[in-house]
Amino acid sequence: MRAVIVYESSYGNTGQVAAAIADGVRQADPDAEVRCLPVAGAGTVGDVDLLVVGGPTHMRGMSTRLSRALAAKAGAPGHGSGLRSWLRTLPDGGPGARAAAFDTRAGVKHAGAAADGIAARLTEHHWDLAAEPAGFLVEDTGGPLRTGETDRARAWGAALVRR
Numbered sequence: 001m002r003a004v005i006v007y008e009s010s011y012g013n014t015g016q017v018a019a020a021i022a023d024g025v026r027q028a029d030p031d032a033e034v035r036c037l038p039v040a041g042a043g044t045v046g047d048v049d050l051l052v053v054g055g056p057t058h059m060r061g062m063s064t065r066l067s068r069a070l071a072a073k074a075g076a077p078g079h080g081s082g083l084r085s086w087l088r089t090l091p092d093g094g095p096g097a098r099a100a101a102f103d104t105r106a107g108v109k110h111a112g113a114a115a116d117g118i119a120a121r122l123t124e125h126h127w128d129l130a131a132e133p134a135g136f137l138v139e140d141t142g143g144p145l146r147t148g149e150t151d152r153a154r155a156w157g158a159a160l161v162r163r
Contacts, residue, residue, distance in 0.1 A: 001032040001049045008039040008055035008083045010076040013143040014104045017136045017153045024157025039086050054102035055083045060112025087121040099127035107137040
């Protein structure tokens with residue numbers, strides 16, 4: 001199995017989740033070739049059996065240029081374009097192309113979910129969703145991840161292989 005995990009991370013929390021998902025994929029399939037790539041260097045993913053895409057929830061959805069600028073002003077490391085731009089360049093998935101979407105989000109009512117928008121973009125590009133979009137909780141805007149979320153992400157990654 002060839003799996004690629006592409007993520008955007010403002011404060012490092014989404015990157016931690018992506019790494020845990022990659023670990024879960026490897027645990028479920030020790031022979032899997034797994035690449036975990038920040039969106040800034042992701043480029044074209046190529047031929048894969050599973051594409052997993054995730055990012056932080058900003059302003060109830062995927063990040064925007066404005067929300068990334070606000071995050072940078074609040075201390076997040078700066079980076080270029082986000083998932084929205086990358087997803088626009090994503091080639092259509094072929095027959096049997098499987099994908100999954102995840103996000104990090106605050107566990108408060110009406111916080112929104114970037115994973116829903118990511119999943120919508122994936123299906124627009126003819127990728128079949130291997131699972132419902134998943135959200136992993138952070139304690140506050142800058143993190144850290146809530147206790148147990150890394151383990152939950154690892155289990156979710158393993159479950160993606162078994163579906």
